[in-house]
Amino acid sequence: MTTMKSKVHSEMEILEKNDKLITRYFQEARHVEDILGIKEDGEERDIWYDLLHFDMRRYSKERMKTVSVALVLCLHIGVDPPDSVPKPTARARLEAWIDPYSCSPQKAAYKIATSLQKSYERWQPRARYKSVIDPTGDDVRKLCMSMRRNAKDERVLFHYNGHGVPRPTQNGEIWVFNKNFTQYIPLSLYDLQLCMEFPSIYVWDCSSAETIVNWFMRFAKDHEDDWHKKLLAHQEAVASTSISGARINSHMTADQQAESLKFQRRPKFRECIHLAACREDERLPTNADLPADLFTYLIKSGRKNQFPPNLLEEIPGQLNDRRTILGELNWIFTAITDTIAWNALPRDDFQRLFRQDLLLASLFRSFLLAERVMGANGCTLIDLSGIIGDGQEVQHNWFFIEQLKAFEVWLEYGVNKQSSPEQLPIVLQAHRQRALELLARFLDLGQWAVGYSLSVGIFPYVLKLLQSTSRELRSWLAFIWAKILAVDPSVQSELFKENGDEPARLESTARSKPVQLRNRKRYQREDHLYLLLANRGEAAIRRIAQENLTKKGYVNLCTELLSENQAKDCRLLKLWILIGLGRLWADYDPARWQAVRLVAYAKVLKELDDNAPEVRAAAVYALGCLVKNRSETNEHASTIDQEICDDLCNKCTKDGSVLVREELLIALQWYIIDFEQRFAKLLWDLTETLGIELVADVHEDQFEHNVIDVAATLGNSDSNGRSPLQT
Known part of the structure; x- marks a missing residue:
């Protein structure tokens, strides 16, 4: 007992004398100091807040889709409208790739409607389609109301072909037919809005199409003015009753007040999307070498309208297979159009038009190409988004290599937190190793860079790329995922929902070459796993991560990695x-x-x-x-x-x-x-053996802020073994 007690005293004396000396030799400041992240200035924090809390919602599962498509075809085959100009004998004939004069008018009209529907189905096969040919006003109203009931709060697309009727009137009307098919009957856009409601997309393929858009917006304002008047009257009526049942104040918006009063929602017709074929003073082209519905052909032929038909047949491959020549050209087209939109549109409009809905995004990509072709044939396309009309010529040398080089130059010399690089959408399309490397370097700049990447639509791309079997791509993908997860851990749910087995696959990239940025190695593959498991406050997602990684044998993978030479040489791994x-x-x-x-x-x-x-x-x-x-x-x-x-x-x-x-x-x-009870008994026996009495009933206010070392107290005890803390 005496030997044990003297040994304790001896060791404590050494520790008291050499405490600072030992600390200097066996630890570094980073081992004991508080961990502080990089301090961001207020400007960067504001940028990050706007991007993360506004744009990142766009890649979530709550996406608005076009679920109903109404095709209204006023063709009147064989009869020219009364206001049409004299047409030459050789003139444009094809409608939806069908020659209307190759068979009877009724059969030709049916073929045209079927062909147009199939062209839309390539982009949105699950949508509900319905067409009316040479309809009456009641036919159009019933069709629109039926489509809205089916769509509920989702988008409805209204495609209007007015090649067989007069141009829109200056009173805000488009033309349809009477029941006997003997007269042209006007249909008010004001009534059409009430039937279609919102949100909606309108494609106007007729002469003077801008007239429709202008009157549509005027009527939309009238609807909103009427709604505000009714809301005010409703508020006064509610206030006059003894029991209001709702609380409103001046700080609430009109929409919030209406919701609080359980009033009908504000009509948002001004937020509807329009694609129109020409200006108010323009007519559709009649060139015999072109389709009669050139505008529809351009926006609905997909990528085929990039090339002359005879050349398209000679290009090998498929549009949806990037490994082929035709597929590669399709990717280039997507990258160019997305880049134009990224730089021309505000961030929220870009998300709404190019990331929420595949059908809408495909329409607008083709719309950008149609603007060039229609312009060459005397027609100026109309839309309200502001995506067209920049007047810039497409350069023949716009391709991935030069754009990636420009992105690299921006990373080296032109980093600006206020704006993202123009080439960012192209990087998403060119998911080669070099493109992913540049994207990783961009994400490494900070939270604001991750926010810009998510706002441009990086999430679905990198989620899809997880299926890649290329080991070189996996290394960079793991780094990119680590950055995304570090900024927004909530994406873990999407990651495991879409690719539950991929995290373990990503971890196998630890065997490959390390990711190197700014001349230092970043082993982010294991960081990626740690972020998956250390989710902030979501135990359910953490459990999903544990289940997936356990099933995929991650324990065995890690133990193998610990035995390999690469891990032995790298402490971070x-x-x-x-x-x-x-x-x-x-x-x-x-x-x-x-x-x-x-x-x-x-x-x-x-x-x-x-x-x-x-x-x-x-x-x-x-x-x-x-x-x-x-x-x-x-x-x-x-x-x-x-x-x-x-x-x-x-x-x-x-x-x-x-x-x-x-x-x-x-x-x-x-x-x-x-084993609390066993250790308590062991401690009790040890104190009796050493003659130490335990401290009891010591209140917190008797202690200073620093912790009292019990072993150090032993060194100050008297010869009888009594502690000065003893009561």
Whole structure:
């Protein structure tokens, strides 16, 4: 007993004399200082807030789609409208790729409607389609109301072909027919709005189409003015009653007040989307070498209208297969049109038109090309988004290599937090290794860069690229995912929903070459796993991550990596492997017993002898998480926990790094909690053996802010073994 007591006194005297000296030799400031992120200025924080809290909602599952398509065809085949100009004998004839004079007018009209419907179905096969040929006003109204009932709050597309009727009137009317098909009957756009409601898309393929758009917007304003008057009258009526039932104030918007009063919602007809074939003073082209419905042909032929028909037949491949020549040209077209839109539109309009709905995005991409072709034939396209009319000529040398080079130059010399690089949408299309490398460098600039990337639509692209089998691409994809997850952990749910098995596949990239940015290695593959498992406050998502990674054998993969030479030479890789293992089997029994069956904990124990204190601390953390797991306790589990704790105490109790010793205390506490009564009895026996009396009933206000070291107190005890803290 005397020998043990003197040994304790001797060790404490050495610690008191050399405490600062030991700290200097065996730890660095980064081991004990508070971890502080890069301080962002107010300007950068504002940019990030606008991007993250506004634009990132666009890639969520709550997307608005076009679910109903109404095709209204006023063809009147064989009869020219009364206001048409004299047409030459050789004139444009084709309608929806069908010659209307090749068969009877009724049969030709049916073929045209069927062909037009099939062209829309290529983009949105699940939508509901219905067409009316040479309809009456009631036919159009019934069709629109039926489509709106089916669509509910989703978009409805209204396609109007007015080639067989007069031009729109100056009173805001388009033309249809009477029941006997003997007269032209006007249909008011004001009534059409009430039937179609909103949100809606309108395609106007007729002469003087701008007239329709102008009157539509005028009537939209009239609808809103009427709504405001009715809302005001309703507010006065409610206020005059004894029980109002709702609270409104001047700080609320009109929409909020209407919702609070359970009043009908504001008509948002001004937010409807319009694609019109020509200006108010223009007519459709009649060139015999062109289709009669050139505007519809351009926006509905997909990418085929990029090339002359005879040349298109000679190009091998498929439009949807990028590995072919035709598919590569299609990708280039998509990249160019998306880049034009990205630089011409506000961010919210870009999301609404090019990222929410595949049909709408395809329409606008073709609309950009149609603007060039129609302009060459004397027609100026009309839309309200502001995407056209920049007057810039397309250069013949616009292709991926030069755009990627321009992006690289921007990263090197032109970084500006106020605006994103013009080439960002092109990088999404060119998912080669170099493009992903540049994208990773851009994301590495900070949160604001991640926000810009998400607003341009990076999320669905990188989600799809997870299916890539290229090892080189996986390395960069893992880095990109690490950046996205670090900024917005909520995307984990989308990641596991779409690609539940891909995270484990990404982790296998640790065997490949490391990602190198700014002349320093970034091993983000294990960081990616850690972020998946350390989700902030969402235990359900964390459990999904644990289940997926356990099923895919992540424990076995990590233990193999720890044994390879690459991990031995890189402490950062080992550090994240160990942290990932700890998060994997923490409070998850299947992963715990998988680690036991594979004896994975034994390989982690070997890392306690690593030269890097961070690796040793990570190993202690991983083992502590294994000991902490108390979901199922039996004799075998207790034996393994005891074996682990014995090794931890033997190797880490006198470790020179405070980082390791802190992790050791945290790890051992779980074992002590499991056997609390045994340790309490052991402590009691030890105090009696050494003659130490325990401190009792000491209030918190008796202690200073710093923690009192019990062992240090022993050194100041008197010769009788009594502590000065004793009461």
